[in-house]
Structure formats: structure tokens, C-alpha cells
Amino acid sequence: MDEEDTRDFREPCERCSVINWAISDEGKFFCKSCHNVIEKTADAPCEIFMQNARVNTLSKGLKKRNKLDQGCEWYVCEGFQYILNQQAKALVALGTSPLLKDETLCNIWRRYLQKSQQAYTNKPIDVPRRQSLVSEMVSDSSELVSDSDVSWSSLTESNPEGQDRSIQLTKDAVGSEDEATSIRSGSVDGSLYRRTAYRKGLLMSMPLTLAFCYLALLWLRESITLADLLRFVSEQQIPYLNAFQYFPEEMKLYGPDIHIFQVQSIPSYEEIQGKMHQLAVFLEMPRFPEITEKCFLHPDILCVKLLMEANLPESMHIWIQRLVKKMGIGEVDFLTYHPLSRRAKMVKYEVQAAAVIVVALKLLFVLNDKHEWLLSNRAKEINKQNSEGIKVFQFKKWYTVMRNRLDECEKEAEDQAARHLWKCEKPLFFSIKDKSVIYKKKRMIHSLKKQFVRLAGSHQIMEKEKPSSFKFNWNEGSLERLCFREDSLKAYDYEKSKRIRTVNDRYWVSCLKICQEKYCGHLTKSEEKYFPGSYLFILQLFSFLLGVEFSMLHLEVCQLEHRLFNLREELKPRGKCKKTKS
């Protein structure tokens, strides 16, 4: 009744934060949901015509306010294209080659559209509405070509005409029946998207956007590893979480679109790697550019980075190089990714590099909670004797420094994790019915936050740290942080021979049971507690540095040990080992 008069008054009620005003008989505003009367009175003319109130309400109808603002029509794949574009821009800003955006990722995306029969095809998928969009694109190019004149950006930005035209076309095709569906979803095909029958191939999803990025990075042999990529994503250097909020104003997100674009967690390393492989196979990609010794992804180079980050002496690198050679994991054929080959294998480059360091540390210091301490005591003695010159690396000292640093950082990381904000400012709702509820909730949360922020005081506005692929930084200059980079390992070099042999017989193999690496998960939870403390710490350290699961690193170490000692060959006569669970 009163909505006519109260419509202009959009302040939320201070008691219940709802905008649901009505006017009482005295002409005062009151909240319909909690009956809170406020100071505001109805406007003067209203009061004058109070006696005619009935006529007033009869004469005017309400404008349709509930109608959703539909925005322009768009397809889900366009949404993903937009997100990919943003992600590529962010990656370029992080220092990758500009080719990534305009050439590599663009081509991979086109190829995906073609393979999934969404565009660049003569046989478009069986949805009438799509035809117009597709026919628009077909004219550009019909296959994956590197010298295509339609660049990545032209698809989204610099060629607004083309996009406009396609939209117009679709509008003609869609006609009136679209009214009903588009309220349920903002995009044209959002409600149909999840039906698997609709897509024969790989269904585009948010994690898959990261797989696209990784694929492009790998193709270009960029220095951003998958672990780095995921870390940048969680630090929000690369848009992923709530990426849809950067959509242009006209692209509205409703209903099923939310399920497609909203992100509830950051995918794991393995998930993205698996998705990447699926995608590469789906796209039938050729053998990737070779990873040689000069590439960042080669274990030799990755190890240098990790050694620096872990504050280990540089001289360890000699050992690592020898190990890499012995295990054969530095070879081009091993490292280069070839999705379609029969024995396609995905190398976890950075995890493997960390595992090499772990193996090297085990070779040098045994890490059985006994020998490393004895050795570091001996090193201390040696250092005492010749106080000048290069010091011998002391494991004990390194351990204390790193332990403190790791504990600090882990605490900080957990702190950050607890404060991570997942939800975006933009209210999302699945149907019109929810709209008012969602808006109210948003307002409520906002006001609650305001209250508590005021109470907490305005301190610590976190400045965004500069993105870096280093988590720890050990400057030689600083005093309180000991740096071990220059320390020597001479004292541990028992064997003078060039051939690597186990430093002593006490080397122990991490996995308790030797088994088929393909079938066995190697690590069961209960095994963890049998690990020596220092080995456990080193695993913790590196898994924290890489941001991967602890067990994954352990698995990698086990696999390297299999290679190093060629265990399967050595133990063959004893027969097969079955999958075991302890």
C-alpha cells in the first residue's frame, strides 16, 4: 500500500537492517518486519492528501521492480575466455613472456573450442542458439594455426564490433522463449552447461583454467612452476577466486552460472596436473619443446633455487648434479612432456628437485636422528681447529636456524589461512526469491564486520607483498639470520672417487616396503611416525617451501630411491611385492 511513498527511502532499518518501510496512520515511517518506528515522517504532500490516501493508492500502479536486470547475453565459454584472458594478463605482469597471452594460451584455447566443437568447426554442437556465434567465428580460422591474424585480445576487446554482431545474431535466434530461461541463469547456456550430454569432450571448469595456464607455461618453458602458479593463485596475484567479479558490467551472473564460476577451494597440485594431462591429450598436443640443461625446469637449476631458499651450502650442488646424472632424471627425454606418447609421464619438476636434495642430504648426513648430530659435532671440532677460512657445514646449527624460521612461517601461514576471505563483495543469488534475503545478509555481514573492525582498531592493513617465487630469503648481510651458503662440505667427502656410492652403509630407504611404484601409494599414515625426526623435518621444510602435500614429497623421494639403487632389479628374485597396508 505504502510502497509508493516509501520507495524512495532506501535506508536499512537500524534494528533489523531490512528495507521494508511502511507508513503508519500518523504518517510515520515504520519497519514492516520489526515494527520499529523511526523519526522520519512521510513527505509533506502525502500528509496533505492523507484523507485521499485510498484514491492515491488506487490510481498508480507499481513499477515492475522485481524484474532482474538481465544485462547482455553471453555464453559460459565466453566467461571462461574472459577469465583466461585476465589470468594470462596477470602471468605476463608477473614476468612471463608476452607470447604467453597472445600466442600460446590463445591458440590452446582456440584449439579447445574447436575440439569441443564450440567454435572453429563445421559441425557445431547440437544447440540451435550456438550456431550464430559459431558461424561468426568460423570465418576467422578453421584450424589451429600459429600465424592466425586474429589475436587473443581481438576476441575480447579490441574487436568490439565482432562481438556485438554475434550478440545481435543470437538475440534474433533466441527470440521470446529465452525470457524464462535467462532469469534462471545469466548466461545463455548456463542452465544446460552441466548436463554431460551437452558436452562430449572436456567440460570447462574453473580448475581447468589453471590447467590451461600451466600448459601454456610448460610449453614456453617459463620459470613459473605449477607450485608457484598455485601459490600465486592463493595469494590472489592471479585471478581465480571470484574471478567473475571482473566481468564487464553487462555480463550478469545468476543461478547455475554461480555453480560454474564460483570457487570454493584452491585445487591441489595433483588435481591440476591431472587436468593438464587430460587437456593435453584431449587437444592432441604434440611433443613439447625440449627441456634441456639450460631450462629452468631442469633439476640442476631448480635445485640451485631450492638450495638457496633452504639456506643450504652451494657446494651441495656438485653432489646433486652427480645424483641427477646417476638417476637419469636430467635427460631430455625424461623431462620433456609428450602427452600422446605411449608412456606419457608428467614430471613434477619442482617436487622432484626437492626430492633430489632430500636424497642428497640423506646420503651426506644419513638423517637417522643419530649420525647427523655426530657429524655436526665433528664439524664443530674442525671449525674450532681452523677458525679462519671456509667453515664446514654444521647440520645442527642449520637445523636450529631453519626450525625456528619454519615454525615462524608456518604460524604466519596458518594465521593468514584463517583470515582468508573467500566471498566476494558482489551479492550472488540463485533466484529472484533469494534476492532480498541475500542483499539483507550482505548488509548484515557488512555491518557486523564494521562493528568488529572498529572494536579491533584500525591497525594492520596488510600491504600486498611483491610476488616472488621465493618464500624464504636469506640475505648474507643480515645479522640475526645465519647464512650457510658459503659453507663447505669437504669434511663429508669420504670417498675421493668420482663415482657416487652411498656415503656409508647406513643409508636407509624411506619406504619400508619395496613395491610396484605404479600401484602402491607407498605412504600410509601410520608409517609417518616411524620416520626419524630430522628426515621428517626436512620433508616438512620442503613441502612448506613448495606448498605441496607432505606425502607427495615423500613419495617422490621413494621413487628416486628406487631409481638410485635400482631396487626393482636388485630384489627381483624375491618375487613380487603386493600392495600392502600396514
Next chain:
Amino acid sequence: MDDGIAELIAERDNLTDDGPVQASSSRPEICLHLPRSILQFQNIKAAKQTGFRRTVQTCLSRIKKAMLHHQWQTATELMTSYFQILEDNTTRKQASASKVIWMIGTAILQYHPNSCIEDVSSFARKMKSIGVKHYLKICLEHAIHLLCNGKMEEAYRELSLAETWRYGENSAAQQKVLKLIQGYRSLLDYYTWVKKNSALHEQGDAEINSGRVQEMHNYFRQASIGLRDAVENPGVWDPFILSYVNLLDFYDGFEEALTVLNNYAYNSRFPPNPNAHVYLYEFLKKHNTSAKKLIKVLRILHQLVPSHELMLEFHSLLLQSKKKKHRKEALGVLFCLLDFSTWKENYHVWKCLIKQMKKVIAEGHSDWIHEQWESRQDWWPAYHFSKYRAHKDFEQNESYASRKAMVAGILMGKGCKYFVTIYQLGYKLQEAKLKKMRQYIKNHSLPNKS
């Protein structure tokens, strides 16, 4: 993974709770669940949890930790990131989250050094609109918080608003809270009544006009109606009952007050509550009821709480009576009192006991003492009459010790440790008295008789 196992086990335990009820028809089915040992060694995949949920969970556990350590500042900061849980995709989570936020937020605001009562009020307002299901509870809690801060009027307003609140159908739980709200509101009415009443009395009787009386009566009516409704429900209503009885009593509603108290004490639907009997006793005593009735009330209290301090009164009441039965009972009451450590060193009780024992012996009813002693003879010697105790008692109070020694002597004979110790200690000082005592014991102690 460990959490997974714990959950599984918890689930299993839950299942077994409901199990037997259903299978009670004929022969109950054997219920076997997976042994724990197997569960432990299974490689249970941790349930897939979204990053959002994980964040919120760590946030909550950190808030709890901060609260436990009274780090209100940290808790407040963390709270700002916890509010996002209200946007969880499932409504069930949202509902439970609003309750958690209400409880934690209120606690933080109440303890945070920089927060004022306004903050708590505005927070409560917001929570009422978010968690409609907890509306009444929030109102009640907020009203109590206001009361604690001396804001009577605001609390009253809050309560009366909550009383008139209607939203959909009331569940049983809501009804319960509503009764509480009503009760508290009436209690505040009573409070006003008491204040006005005492003011009125200070002014003196001469100035009382009919208008004032009417006003007082209105308060009385409001309070009594609410209190009556609240008190009718089974539960522990001590302050409410007292106020209600006071009110009724003031307006000469003796019979009504008595029924209320009787109902409170004897209605089997109410949980057993010793205070109910205490109130009833005090009320009856105030109105000079016959000793017989008083004894009846106290006898029940004696069964509920044998160590209650009213037992001394019970004892004296019993002694006043001429009946033999009552005197025997009085002896039992004293013995029971001394069973409890609170009365262990009570001088008065020991004095009463020896006095009565002597009297009983003089009347030739020493079998009564024997009867009481029988169940206690295996633990009282160590409890009351050890050598150590004798030394201690003697140090503290000689006459008390000698009285106690006499009891010990009568009960256990002159050879008992306690008596011997006291005898030796006090021999020099009061030789004659002790000798007399020893003679008495020789003649009358229980072991000699049997």
C-alpha cells in the same frame, strides 16, 4: 584421516544408542559394529572439504583458542573474517553458524575492554534479525546481560518485547524459553513492586491514598500472573517461587501460597529440589504452624539432604515432642549429621550428641545408640576417633575433646584409642572430671553391655 576415524567411531556410537529401542519387539538383534582396531588401520580418505570450509574451520578454532586465553583483541580481529560463514552455500551451515556467531560474538563483546554496553545491544539486534530461530534466546540472554549491568528498565523493555514476539509456529523449545522470559519479566515487575512498596512504607501510613494502592495492586497483578504461569512448569524456580510467595503473602493469600509451595515441593513432575522443602518449612514456620507439620516437612528434607543445617532445628523440634519415637529419631539425626565432613568438627553437634546420649542411657534406651552405631562402627573409629584427631582436637579445644572422648568411650569402651589419648593428655589438668567420666563409661559403654 584421524578425524575421519573419530567421526566414524562417533557415528557408530550414535547408532548403537538408538538401536535397542527399535529391536525391542521380540528378541533383540545382535548389534555388531566394526571393531575399532580395523577402523584405525583403514586408509580412510579424508572427506573432501572445500578450502572455504577449511578456512572457516581454522578461523573458528583460532577464535576459540584466543578466547580461552582471554585474547579478546585477537578474537575480535579473527571474528571479522569469520562472518563469511554466513554466506555458506548450505542453509544448515548458515543456521548453525548464526548461533555460533551469536554466542561467540556476545562473549567477545562482553569481555572486550573497549566495548560498551551499546555494542552488545546493537550486536544483539543484528543477531536477532540473522538468527530468527534463536530470537527468544538472544532476547533473554541480552536482558540478563542488561540486568547484570544494572539496566533494569532496558532489560524490562527487552523482555516485554520478546514476550509479544510472534514468528510462525512456536516450537516446544521456544515455548520453554518464552516461559523463562515471562518469568524474568514478572520477576522485574516484582522488583518494582518491592521498591515501591518499601518507599510507600517509608512515607508512613497516613499518606497512602487509593490511587497509590491501585498502582501497587497493578504491579502485583502483573507480577503474580506471570510468575504463576512460569512456576507451573516443572523446573527449578527458586527465586521466582520466593518472589511469588512473598507477593501472595503480602496480599493475605496464605492458602494460595501454601498450595504453590506444596506443589513445588511435592509435585512429582518437578525435579527433586531440597530448597523447595526449605522454603515450605520457612513459610510454615513464619506462620506459626504446628510442630507436627514442621516435623513432617523436615523429615522429607532429612531424607533428601541429611547434612542440611536445618537438621539442627529438626533435632530440637523432635526433642520438644514428648513422643519416644521422636526422641529416637532425633538421635539418628545427630548421628547422620556427623557422617558429613562439614559437621565433623562442629562443637555444638558433639555437645548435643553427648547430652542426648546420656539422657537416652538414663532412660534405659541404650539399644537406640547401639542401633545407630552398628552401621558406623567400621568407619567412624578411623574417621572421628583416630589418635591423630585426638591430639588435634585436644590442642584446639579441651572441653570439646573431652566431650568427644566421652562419646568415643560410650561407643567403643574405655580402651579405645581416642579416649585413652585424651585421658592421658588431660589427666594432669582435670583428673577428677576424667576419672568420673571413666567411671561412667565403665558402667554404660556399649561393649560392656553386649
